[in-house]
Amino acid sequence: MKKLLLLFFTVSFLNSGAIYAQSDWVSLFNGKDLTGWFIRGKATWAVQNGVLVGEGGMGHIYTYTTASDFEFKGMFRITGEKTNSGFYFRAVPPENNPDGFPRGYEAQICHNQDAHTGWLWKPGTPTGKAEKLITKDGEWFSYKIKAVGNNITFWINDELVMKYEDDEYQSGYFAIQGHNPGMKIEAKELYYKNLKKDNSLSKQEKESGWKLLFNGKNFNGWRQYDGTKMPENWVIEDETMKVHLGKGKKPGQGANGDIIFGDKKFKNFELSIDWKAGEMANSGIFYNIRETPGKKIYYAAPEIQVLDNENATDNKIDSHLAGSLYDMIAADPGTVNPAGFWNTVVIKVQDGKVSHTMNGRKVVEYTLWTKEWDELVQNSKFKNFPGFIEGVSKEGYIGLQDHGYTVWFKNLKIREL
Known part of the structure; x- marks a missing residue:
């Protein structure tokens, strides 16, 4: 949680719901x-x-x-x-x-x-x-x-x-x-x-192999998916990565602003990200991204949903709520903090076994490249996606989605397993 300097009892929506x-x-x-x-x-x-x-x-x-x-x-x-x-x-x-x-x-x-x-x-x-x-x-x-x-x-x-x-x-x-x-x-x-500085690692975390993907100061290591530079609708704000509505776009319309950590591909890992949704926000966290020219970030990559569960327009389907394996396995919405409050999601991938943990509670488990996985794909919107038909990659990039809403990210860290 970031330190706040709020004078005269100013209400703050942007910092974890603290009131004064x-x-x-x-x-x-x-x-x-x-x-x-x-x-x-x-x-x-x-x-x-x-x-x-x-x-x-x-x-x-x-x-x-x-x-x-x-x-x-x-x-x-x-x-x-x-x-x-x-x-x-x-x-x-x-x-x-x-x-x-x-x-x-x-x-x-x-x-x-x-x-x-x-x-x-x-x-x-x-x-x-x-x-x-x-x-x-x-x-x-x-x-x-x-x-x-x-x-x-x-x-x-x-x-x-x-x-x-x-x-x-x-x-x-x-x-x-x-x-x-x-x-x-x-x-x-x-x-x-x-007492813990955001976007930093403790001695214990360093000894356990954790590495930062974001330093709180700049976008080093990050770039547009299928591009070379950072999209204009991503900014650094109060040591967070903030995506907002792109110029000339309506809410829900991305500005071609999906991004990836392009310095390295990952195979077996544990990824931890703090995220905070703005009102009606919709976004996603992707892993094992296969960057294919002319294709979208979700072309062949699983997505962990980021959502304002209460107010987003895409909140009618259980598997579209925050923490879910998007359109495949629903997460417990009771584990998710509302818009304006920080959440911590941990994604663990090891030899195809994947889990999502939201705010300390495991909410989703599945195994890639199995019969059960194939059934999940066949029962989802991805059944006719060429990338999912070809199969999810064995390794790939980590990515964040621009869906035309405001979302903040911080404390992005990963350790390889």
Whole structure:
């Protein structure tokens, strides 16, 4: 997530749905409504007198904002019967039960058990010990969390209570838990500060073989598909790659602006891209591109759909929604953040086995060059495409689509397998 400098409480649509900022601190909660949050489970969530309130049973409320390295600060109060809650970070809903306990880290909020407020929990397991309990039911207290790499630190009421090293979860949403009927969790003044620079690699990523495809400054390595230069409707904006409506075009009409990373072809790899859709946006991410003069980028390449699922005109078919293998296999739309919020998609290709992971949840799996693949093609719009009849290439370029809408991309990185 990019750092924001927003003065006088200026509303920002372009940066992950954050509502306000205090210098580098970015607000997760606007004090008015649940903008920027989504709900899973049975707990009910509302805003009362500027406070985020959860009650009614088990469930979680997640931010659309994701983070890896960050600082967080917020105020919490818990009341009622059998009080138990927590603040999650680097967390995602579990794939097999989206309403269940998140996969990620939890800063515990509970005053009636040994692994109490201040402990670090992993799913179902107390992990990092808090030295002492300094809070109690019915009283507001401050939580501060810092997570950088595998170092996790908690402060309560500005007092250091927990330090732990763990690297199981690298990135994810923030979330608040409702646990038991009869209890209430309240939260306010929720801010975070991004500590990870966009378009950069950590030491661990470098050691794991990740390489950047975009440096945040220029289009080095990129060019027009079936061309030599970058199309005019691609620009660098706030260290992102932005495609917008081409000159003289109507929404939905590309300006011959499909692009590829032309420095190298890839065969077995893991590709990670952050993308953000503008209103009604439609685009795509392609791999194994076979660049054929006079043919389109989708002539013989699989496409991972990029879409404003709510407002795009092409949102009537399940397999046309974001994260899907376009027109073949539908992804779960519940994993996709809406227009104006960043998403992270990871595409893994190894010996023909392919998976799409959207915001930490695997949503599509298939295998190229198999009978099942041939059936997918035959049941799609590509059944009569000469390139798909000839077959998807064993290796190829990575590409991004210009479909006549505004879309942003950043943190494009790849590692060969």
